[in-house]
Each structure stands twice: as C-alpha cells, then as structure tokens.
Amino acid sequence: MDINEAAALVTGGASGLGKATATRLAEAGARVTIIDLPSSPGEEVAASLGGSFAPADVTDPQQVAAAVAQASAAGPLRVVVNCAGIAPPAKVLDREGHPTPLGDFERIIRVNLVGTFNVIQQATAAIAKTESTDSGDRGVIVNTASVAAFDGQIGQPAYSASKGGVHAMTLPIARELARYGIRVCTIAPGIMETPMLAGLPQPAQDSLGQQVPYPQRLGRPDEYARMVMAIVDNGYLNGETIRLDGAIRMAPK
Secondary structure, eight states: OOOTTOEEEEETTTSHHHHHHHHHHHHTTOEEEEEEOTTSSHHHHHHHTTOEEEEOOTTOHHHHHHHHHHHHTTSOEEEEEEOOOOOOOOOSBOTTSOBOOHHHHHHHHIIIIIHHHHHHHHHHHHHTTSOOOTTSOOEEEEEEOOTHHHHOOTTOHHHHHHHHHHHHHHHHHHHHHGGGTEEEEEEEEOSBOOHHHHTSOHHHHHHHHHTSSSSOSOBOHHHHHHHHHHHHHOTTOOSOEEEESTTOOOOOO
C-alpha cells in the first residue's frame, strides 16, 4: 500500500519501538501523528519527523478519538500502529504467600489489551469512511503482542495475558474489518533494545542477548519498524501474528 502523503498514527511513538516505527513511516512519506503520555518527549519526536503529537491515554475513548481526528486532518488515515504498553511484574502471590493487589493485574490488562482495542475501535471508525485505494485497501492496523503471549515467564501472568489477548483478537478483528478493506496484523517481539532494557547493566543485556539462538543479541527497534513496513507493503498479510524473536523460546525465569 502506498502511504506517501497518507496519515499514520503510532501509539507509544515517543520512544522505543514506536519511535523507530514513526521514523520509518515518516521516511516513507506518511504524515505521522504520535500518541503518547503528556510527560513523554512526544512533542519533540513528532516535530523532528515533521508530524504532530497527540498527548493521550490509550485507554481513554475521548482522548483517542481526538487524536484520531487530529491524525485524519493531515490526510487519509491508512496506518495505525499500537506500540503503547507497560510491563511491570505482577505475580499471583508475594514472597510471604499472600495474594498480590488485584489492581496491579487489572492495570496491565487495561493499558496493554483494552488500550489496544480502544485505539483500533476509534481509528477504524475513521478509516472505514476514507476512500479506498485502487486495490480496494483502506488501511492496515499493526498491533504489538510479545513472545510472552506464548511462553511467558514467572512474574508475567498479567503481561502474558494482556499480550495473549492482543494475539487472540487479531484474527476476529481482521475478519470483521475485511468488509471495509482494513487489514489487521500483530507482531510478537522477543527481547528488544527498549528504554526499559537500556536501564539494565551491560552484562545483563549481554546475557539476555546470548539466550537468543540467532542472532545472539537483543532485537533492535528498527527491525520491528521494518517488519511494520513489510506488513504495510504486503497486501496479502492479514489476520496473522508474526514472531520477531531470533527463534528464542523463553525459559520459566
């Protein structure tokens, strides 16, 4: 799909996977709108790409609808990439064997799963009203799951459940939106060089990279971004979750 002068919306676009994706989309000629929290450097990142920043909480329908309207004002909305997410630990029991606060579990599910659905819902309401391309396409949505959706580690029940939910809803949403010419795919990254991992000591990062069969290193944000671009470009990719992980299968801990 040709996205030159089309609008693109990237959540979590102020850093990490989202920033790399916003950069690639802008380089391809898209007019990028970044959704991120007001406290993020989203304004500066968007300005550097010639795009716009929409401060918003992805779980808030009104704020996301306003961001979608802002993106749509720049051109026909064709691409939506959901990168916003959180990954704090949330075990079933604490060290003393007591139940951990239920709110910790609920917050992760709300941001990662409900937030992704909210963005899809608000964005597709706009995309469905756009003119289709010569090939019949109206747009493509790319979500972010994780290898934790399939082999989550100890301490990740909430994160794994949230990302498993993103994977599980990909196909039914793709089937529903087919009538509008909107494709839906999901990427499940492995261990990536994100701001969260960047805070770890270098030996710890090296150790994580060595767990990857090949190449034995952390994944790079631009590799995620290039996968997004491949999905956008390949019109026959739909309803699929793609692991981007160097063939890693996570150990229990």
